[in-house]
Amino acid sequence: MRAIVFDQFSVRPQLRDIAAPTTPAAGVVIDVEATGVCRSDHHAWSGHDATIDLPHVPGHELVGRIASVGVGVEEFRIGQRVTVPFVCGCGTCRWCLSGNAQVCPEQTQPGFTHLGSWADQVVIHHADANLVAVPEELPAAAVVGLGCRFATAFHGLRARAQLSAGETVAVFGCGGVGLSAIMIARALGAQVVAIDIAEAGLESARTLGAGRTVNASGLSPDELSAEVVAQFSDDCPDGVDVTVDALGRADTIRAAIGALAPLGRHVQIGLLPEEPVIDVPRVIALELSVLGSHGMAAADYPGLVELVVAGRLRPQELVTKVIGLDEAPEAMEAMSVPAVTAGMTIIDLGR
The missing domain is CATH 3.90.180.10 (Medium-chain alcohol dehydrogenases, catalytic domain)
Incomplete structure (x- = not known):
């Protein structure tokens, strides 16, 4: 063959x-x-x-x-x-x-x-x-x-994060898995904000269902967290319900966890070259969930x-x-x- x-x-x-x-x-x-x-x-x-x-x-x-x-x-x-x-x-x-x-x-x-x-x-x-x-x-x-990519995103959002219709989702990284997560979140009835540093990726995200986008270029993790939360400030001023890191970077994970509302859920899909530092005090204080999705x-x-x-x-x-x-x-x-x-x-x- x-x-x-x-x-x-x-x-x-x-x-x-x-x-x-x-x-x-x-x-x-x-x-x-x-x-x-x-x-x-x-x-x-x-x-x-x-x-x-x-x-x-x-x-x-x-x-x-x-x-x-x-x-x-x-x-x-x-x-x-x-x-x-x-x-x-x-x-x-x-x-x-x-x-x-x-x-x-x-x-x-x-x-x-x-x-x-x-x-x-x-x-x-x-x-x-x-x-x-x-x-x-x-x-x-x-x-x-x-x-x-679609199976990993679907499992992460529905089985691990138990995403419900009407909730807010922030997807960090608009590559294959990130765009799949955006499409699945919309199919499940969620509101989506997409985050990337490339305009091409953000344009694809808008086309595939992201109602809001954030260009992360030049933003620190804390600034990025604040910008993501601001996208839903009228309805969800305390943060988003679910975040997804589809990129695999320590700074995007920090920004994602920083953007979560109390009792929020973070789904980690992106693979990392080394172990990241997670804001554990915030995870404890707000009772956040950090979840993995592997297929x-x-x-x-x-x-x-x-x-x-x-x-x-x-x-x-x-x-x-x-x-x-x-x-x-x-x-x-x-x-x-x-x-x-x-x-x-x-x-x-x-x-």
Whole structure:
């Protein structure tokens, strides 16, 4: 099969013919229809993930059809159209059995723990616990992002922060995850303010549902907190209900926690290179909640898919570029340079 392969970190990957995968006992092989180009793929290629063995195939956001099923797979069949969360559980531990496979100690991740979806085919382990059936009518562009950025944002806002309609949300960072969080917050009926230093990102945020935006350029964390609170001062003078850090910076986390109202909830999605300093006295005094979101279990996908089928959430609006597999090496290298425009690139395996 065709696959994008890299033998060294940070060296341009290549399109090659490699051996097609064999089907694991409890898993499946999927013919990839389309797959996403995600910042996490770039981190893996750059050598920032200790789970990567070389040579490697990136890719963890995907939609496709089951090509073969292993012995023991009962819930899925050959030819079925599916997607999968980027964190796949073992299906048998207490975390998986409670519906929390995203924190499974024995998790697997295509594109990280094993070869990924920038290829004609990809293996998914423990299929019954991890596959998600996809309606035929949904375009690939509406499905690919559900594997990572939209799932992480949805889980963070609905399951972790328990966001309710009418509440206020401040999203720090208007990249892929941040824009997904904005779209999901609006779909859930919240009021949203988006924060970034790039006007292109803020413009995308406005287009995708943010009612207010703040350009953080030149603002200290305390000044940024005050500016965010001011956006809702007429209705919520004490601060916002939920903040999301989709960037992964110590200063944005400080600003986000500083903008929360009493009993507010902060959702941390952005990964950080080092441990940040959190204003713990404020967390204690206002009884704030600091919550992490790391993907989402397949068990929680029906609610997300329902929003897409109903048209309340349109992930395809985040897609700004569709490329073929032969263009993927260039797309990987391009992520080394800060993006001028916000949006999502997907790889169409049929091009």
